[in-house]
Amino acid sequence: MIESSRIVRLSGFGGSQSADGYLYRPASVEATADVLALARREGRQVVMRGAGRSYGDASVAGEAVVLDLSRMDAVRSFDATTGVIEVGPGATIETLWRHGLDDGWWPAVVSGTMFPTVAGALAMNIHGKNAFRVGTFGESTLSIDVLKADGSLVTLSRDDPGFTNIVSGAGLLGVVVGAKLQMKKIESGELDVHAVSCGDWDAQFAAFARYEATADYMVTWIDAFASGSSAGRGMFHAGFYRHPPVVDQATLRPSAQDLPDTIMGLVPKSVVWRFLKPLNNRVGMRFVNWAKQTAGAVLEDGKLVGQSLVAFSFLLDYVPGWQRAYAPGGLVQYQSFVPREAAPRVFARQFEMQRERGLENFLSVMKLHRPDPFMFSHGVDGFSLAQDFKVTDANREGLRLLAEAMSDLVLEAGGRFYLAKDSLLRPSDFAASLGQAGVDRYWAAKSAWDPDALFTSSLARRLHLDPRCVS
Numbered sequence: 001m002i003e004s005s006r007i008v009r010l011s012g013f014g015g016s017q018s019a020d021g022y023l024y025r026p027a028s029v030e031a032t033a034d035v036l037a038l039a040r041r042e043g044r045q046v047v048m049r050g051a052g053r054s055y056g057d058a059s060v061a062g063e064a065v066v067l068d069l070s071r072m073d074a075v076r077s078f079d080a081t082t083g084v085i086e087v088g089p090g091a092t093i094e095t096l097w098r099h100g101l102d103d104g105w106w107p108a109v110v111s112g113t114m115f116p117t118v119a120g121a122l123a124m125n126i127h128g129k130n131a132f133r134v135g136t137f138g139e140s141t142l143s144i145d146v147l148k149a150d151g152s153l154v155t156l157s158r159d160d161p162g163f164t165n166i167v168s169g170a171g172l173l174g175v176v177v178g179a180k181l182q183m184k185k186i187e188s189g190e191l192d193v194h195a196v197s198c199g200d201w202d203a204q205f206a207a208f209a210r211y212e213a214t215a216d217y218m219v220t221w222i223d224a225f226a227s228g229s230s231a232g233r234g235m236f237h238a239g240f241y242r243h244p245p246v247v248d249q250a251t252l253r254p255s256a257q258d259l260p261d262t263i264m265g266l267v268p269k270s271v272v273w274r275f276l277k278p279l280n281n282r283v284g285m286r287f288v289n290w291a292k293q294t295a296g297a298v299l300e301d302g303k304l305v306g307q308s309l310v311a312f313s314f315l316l317d318y319v320p321g322w323q324r325a326y327a328p329g330g331l332v333q334y335q336s337f338v339p340r341e342a343a344p345r346v347f348a349r350q351f352e353m354q355r356e357r358g359l360e361n362f363l364s365v366m367k368l369h370r371p372d373p374f375m376f377s378h379g380v381d382g383f384s385l386a387q388d389f390k391v392t393d394a395n396r397e398g399l400r401l402l403a404e405a406m407s408d409l410v411l412e413a414g415g416r417f418y419l420a421k422d423s424l425l426r427p428s429d430f431a432a433s434l435g436q437a438g439v440d441r442y443w444a445a446k447s448a449w450d451p452d453a454l455f456t457s458s459l460a461r462r463l464h465l466d467p468r469c470v471s
């Protein structure tokens with residue numbers, strides 16, 4: 001029997017989407033199978049949850065059993081010669097880098113935060129700032145262990161057709177209960193990072209073109225408040241692995257990578273979000289974006305600096321709990337992926353639409369990608385632009401309409417979307433981005449892996465990916 005004392009309200013990272021579910025946190029594969037059996041018996045659907053770092057409604061679902069596998073966080077084996085690591089589903093990206101670093105291994109793909117679990121990273125097939133070079137998380141995964149809806153356990157290698165469906169499948173086909181990953185060999189825990197101040201959109205795309213053949217990582221930040229001839233201005237960074245003649249062991253210690261607990265040795269980072277809160281409005285954020293660009297242009301432009309892998313990769317972990325500055329309405333992130341030729345036009349127009357409506361995003365980050373074979377792939381031969389919007393009662397409807405207009409542009413250009421970030425897509429947007437073949441592929445996989453629709457999420461219900469919610 002499912003006790004009512006298990007009911008908890010859970011939300012996505014952005015804090016704007018939440019739902020009540022029955023929380024289960026099994027510590028073994030057998031106990032996980034027992035939870036699935038219980039849910040089936042009681043006629044409840046199951047939503048899977050890792051660290052809850054998806055921005056929207058991907059790991060919540062009202063009235064469902066919430067299957068949280070974060071306790072299954074063990075490193076099951078690690079080969080320091082080959083860099084192959086086997087972990088439980090709840091091991092985090094932080095677990096991976098801390099485990100491999102001393103022996104010169106770094107996760108091949110990391111997100112902008114180190115807290116996601118491996119299962120969550122696989123379910124969304126996350127990408128990093130090196131997406132243009134190495135692709136997505138699934139592309140460095142050797143095999144996964146999956147518990148099917150009927151409780152049977154299978155191991156899928158990369159050649160198995162089911163592999164590219166479960167990876168990226170947003171937790172709608174089966175439960176990932178283990179994974180074998182290939183880490184990346186490194187000789188130093190530091191990157192060489194080139195900074196380029198870009199005065200407009202053209203300069204941004206020129207910076208990507210200049211470094212594409214040589215850089216290991218590329219990312220740019222863009223000031224969404226700048227207009228006219230400054231539209232698209234921001235700071236671009238290209239990161240390069242160091243290859244010293246002798247392995248730089250001192251930088252390969254986890255202690256050498258740890259982010260400081262204070263800012264400038266004075267302000268505890270745990271309280272910084274409180275200082276951000278009064279600035280978290282259009283006027284404040286216009287100033288913050290301007291100050292960031294001005295400081296970057298003066299202090300960083302053209303410089304080459306050494307930066308630890310952790311500091312470069314997990315910039316967003318610098319200020320713990322920063323999303324609380326967006327309370328009470330929270331934030332939504334809108335990330336679209338647009339083919340190369342159309343990206344300058346589409347992204348510039350998205351910013352113009354925001355300015356016309358007084359709904360500028362507060363943080364924009366652009367990256368370069370490549371296509372991949374996964375079912376819910378967001379990869380395109382082109383660019384992504386992730387944009388954070390503050391949600392209030394007053395702007396909620398306006399944001400929805402803005403997102404619809406921005407999505408129309410993305411779809412006209414043959415672009416895609418990313419479920420880990422989504423809160424605002426219409427069902428027709430997501431279906432159109434997949435194309436008919438992609439839609440058919442999903443329904444074939446769903447009926448093969450989860451014919452009774454045990455697995456769901458608020459996102460699946462919203463985007464009509466849950467057959468119980470498709471009329």
Ligand SMILES: Cc1cc2nc3c(=O)[nH]c(=O)nc-3n(C[C@H](O)[C@H](O)[C@H](O)COP(=O)(O)OP(=O)(O)OC[C@H]3O[C@@H](n4cnc5c(N)ncnc54)[C@H](O)[C@@H]3O)c2cc1C
Pocket residue numbers: 013047048049050051052053054055058059069089110111112113115116117118119120121123124125126127128129170171172174175176177316420421457
């Ligand atoms: C600050 C910040 C920065 C980010 N930067 C990036 C970035 O640079 N690149 C990027 O790609 N993403 C990025 N993300 C998004 C994040 O990497 C993904 O949302 C990731 O999926 C979160 O993992 P999680 O463990 O928190 O999973 P959750 O968010 O809890 O769940 C994600 C999905 O995985 C499913 N799931 C969870 N466990 C299992 C399981 N055992 N089996 C099957 N399915 C399961 C859930 O049902 C859900 O659909 C960022 C997020 C934040 C908050």
